[in-house]
Amino acid sequence: MNEIVVKNLSKTFAQGEQNVEALKNINLIVETGDIYGIIGMSGAGKSTLVRCFNYLEKPTSGEVLIGDKNLGELSEKELREERSQIAMIFQSFNLLMQKNVIDNICFPLRLQKVSKADARKRAKELLEVVGLSDKAKAYPAQLSGGQKQRVAIARALANNPRILLCDEATSALDPQTTASILELLRDINKKLGITIIVITHQMSVVSEICNKVAIIEKGQVVENGLVEDVFNHPKSSAARELILRGDDNKAGGTVETLNGERKIRIVFTENSSFEPVIANMVLKFQTAVNILRADTRNVGGVAKGEMILGLPEDTELQENIIVYLKERGLEIEEVTGDV
Amino acid sequence: MFDSQVISMLLEGIRDTLYMTIVSTLVAYVLGLPLGICLKVTSKDGLKPNKAVYALLDFICNIVRSIPFLILLILLIPFTRLVVGKSYGSTATIVPLVVCAAPYIARMVESSLNEVDPGVIEAAKSMGASNWDIVTKVMLVEARTSLIIGATITTGNILGYSAMSGTVGGGGLGDIAVRYGYYRWQTDIMIITVILLIILFQIIQNVGMKIAGNLDKRK
Ligand SMILES: Nc1ncnc2c1ncn2[C@@H]1O[C@H](COP(=O)(O)OP(=O)(O)OP(=O)(O)O)[C@@H](O)[C@H]1O
Numbered sequence: 233m234n235e236i237v238v239k240n241l242s243k244t245f246a247q248g249e250q251n252v253e254a255l256k257n258i259n260l261i262v263e264t265g266d267i268y269g270i271i272g273m274s275g276a277g278k279s280t281l282v283r284c285f286n287y288l289e290k291p292t293s294g295e296v297l298i299g300d301k302n303l304g305e306l307s308e309k310e311l312r313e314e315r316s317q318i319a320m321i322f323q324s325f326n327l328l329m330q331k332n333v334i335d336n337i338c339f340p341l342r343l344q345k346v347s348k349a350d351a352r353k354r355a356k357e358l359l360e361v362v363g364l365s366d367k368a369k370a371y372p373a374q375l376s377g378g379q380k381q382r383v384a385i386a387r388a389l390a391n392n393p394r395i396l397l398c399d400e401a402t403s404a405l406d407p408q409t410t411a412s413i414l415e416l417l418r419d420i421n422k423k424l425g426i427t428i429i430v431i432t433h434q435m436s437v438v439s440e441i442c443n444k445v446a447i448i449e450k451g452q453v454v455e456n457g458l459v460e461d462v463f464n465h466p467k468s469s470a471a472r473e474l475i476l477r478g479d480d481n482k483a484g485g486t487v488e489t490l491n492g493e494r495k496i497r498i499v500f501t502e503n504s505s506f507e508p509v510i511a512n513m514v515l516k517f518q519t520a521v522n523i524l525r526a527d528t529r530n531v532g533g534v535a536k537g538e539m540i541l542g543l544p545e546d547t548e549l550q551e552n553i554i555v556y557l558k559e560r561g562l563e564i565e566e567v568t569g570d571v
Numbered sequence: 572m573f574d575s576q577v578i579s580m581l582l583e584g585i586r587d588t589l590y591m592t593i594v595s596t597l598v599a600y601v602l603g604l605p606l607g608i609c610l611k612v613t614s615k616d617g618l619k620p621n622k623a624v625y626a627l628l629d630f631i632c633n634i635v636r637s638i639p640f641l642i643l644l645i646l647l648i649p650f651t652r653l654v655v656g657k658s659y660g661s662t663a664t665i666v667p668l669v670v671c672a673a674p675y676i677a678r679m680v681e682s683s684l685n686e687v688d689p690g691v692i693e694a695a696k697s698m699g700a701s702n703w704d705i706v707t708k709v710m711l712v713e714a715r716t717s718l719i720i721g722a723t724i725t726t727g728n729i730l731g732y733s734a735m736s737g738t739v740g741g742g743g744l745g746d747i748a749v750r751y752g753y754y755r756w757q758t759d760i761m762i763i764t765v766i767l768l769i770i771l772f773q774i775i776q777n778v779g780m781k782i783a784g785n786l787d788k789r790k
């Protein structure tokens with residue numbers, strides 16, 4: 233079933249004299265139960281797009297359908313009701329600083345006129361879901377970033393939403409905390425069947441939890457589909473860049489000296505095992521290859537790896553190596569420029 | 572040191588001063604708080620931007636605030652007479668005090684509300700909060716520390732202005748200070764009234780700041 237359908241959506245901001253075209257003719261379909269990643273560089277229009285999903289930002293043209301409702305056709309009041317079905321979490325958590333944890337979680341319930349007692353009961357359940365039962369009386373200022381995001385998630389779940397929008401929800405967190413929050417999101421998706429949209433600029437976040445991904449660049453979707461497909465066969469240069477660049481914190485400094493070399497990227501799929509192929513290749517050709525990067529990740533629940541090799545200078549040898557690797561069922565791709 | 576007549580006069584002065592200060596502050600807030608909220612809501616990045624309304628409110632606030640209090644006091648005499656029936660005494664002083672303080676309060680409220688994290692407002696919107704919900708349940712609550720500090724400063728200022736109105740027969744401690752100190756050269760009584768004003772001011776400041784501090788959960 234289609235949960236979110238975006239049709240020909242454009243958004244232009246009038247900024248003084250000139251217009252900023254933040255989004256250009258976006259078309260997307262998110263299905264029920266998806267964890268859909270939207271990835272792009274800073275300023276690409278990710279936040280603007282996700283804010284169109286709940287009409288916090290009104291598109292300049294185009295349509296957003298949630299389930300069977302066209303958000304553009306709803307009255308203010310109907311829109312507010314619909315929004316209680318579309319929860320959102322943010323990079324900066326956006327908790328009410330003057331309310332304690334339990335009152336923060338009660339807040340959306342009280343907005344929907346749930347009685348105080350019922351709201352408290354539900355809030356306690358939710359604190360258990362996010363593993364913060366002992367912090368009910370604490371104020372946000374007394375919590376760590378990860379704990380704040382857990383509270384924000386509990387608050388987002390309060391009204392049993394169908395959709396959860398996450399705008400850079402883990403960007404302010406360290407890698408370990410990020411992993412635990414992503415784990416929680418995956419759990420929520422599995423157990424509660426909530427469709428999740430994950431906005432990020434980190435490929436690792438997408439490969440960690442998403443099943444589908446859209447890559448946006450300068451306000452346009454340049455590529456979208458199953459994470460595996462996009463990851464294994466990136467078509468757009470933006471996708472390639474995001475995948476090759478990997479995590480910001482992993483980007484290596486060893487690359488510069490190797491620029492002149494011919495480089496290939498090998499992708500290991502489920503049936504190719506990692507070590508022996510390379511080792512056997514080296515043994516067979518009696519030549520050294522430069523391993524510029526080796527990385528295994530969890531892509532859509534399947535262990536995947538990629539490796540970037542710098543090939544020896546001999547062109548004939550290069551071709552032989554490529555043929556050899558292809559014969560063994562590996563995806564090979566030329567890499568140009570910086571790795 | 573003083574006979575019982577002077578003491579009872581001073582006590583009455585304290586009572587009148589507190590009466591003017593407290594009633595003026597309350598009435599001024601009844602006008603200034605909604606005005607400040609309107610300023611924030613209609614401003615460019617507000618919940619319901621409205622250039623015309625904002626410009627009008629902005630203009631009124633600036634005009635009133637740019638008139639010196641003593642001039643305002645005199646300008647308003649006909650209006651004061653209309654409202655309370657006379658133009659001198661404590662109750663009459665409340666009128667110009669309110670007119671003077673309300674726009675000032677509106678500005679304070681606007682700037683307090685400006686401090687509320689826009690992200691939190693956005694989060695509330697995403698939960699389906701109406702503008703009324705956002706003002707009453709998010710902005711005023713999140714800004715309460717700043718609002719109370721503003722109210723404390725305002726009350727202190729009104730106390731000072733109420734004393735100033737003594738020069739034109741406004742009643743209260745300021746009135747006593749002017750009558751005895753200025754016209755009759757009884758410096759001791761004047762000094763006592765000044766000390767009493769300082770003490771009142773300090774009490775207001777300390778209580779207000781304490782409440783603001785205790786209510787702040789951001790630390
Ligand atoms: N309210 C606004 N007024 C004018 N321009 C805006 C507004 N909001 C966004 N933009 C512009 O739209 C473009 C996309 O912004 P957006 O915040 O969606 O990017 P993003 O992909 O979320 O970036 P980041 O990763 O830095 O959060 C930017 O060029 C930005 O300057």
Ligand SMILES: [Mg+2]
Nearest residue numbers: 278279280400
């Ligand atoms: Mg953004």
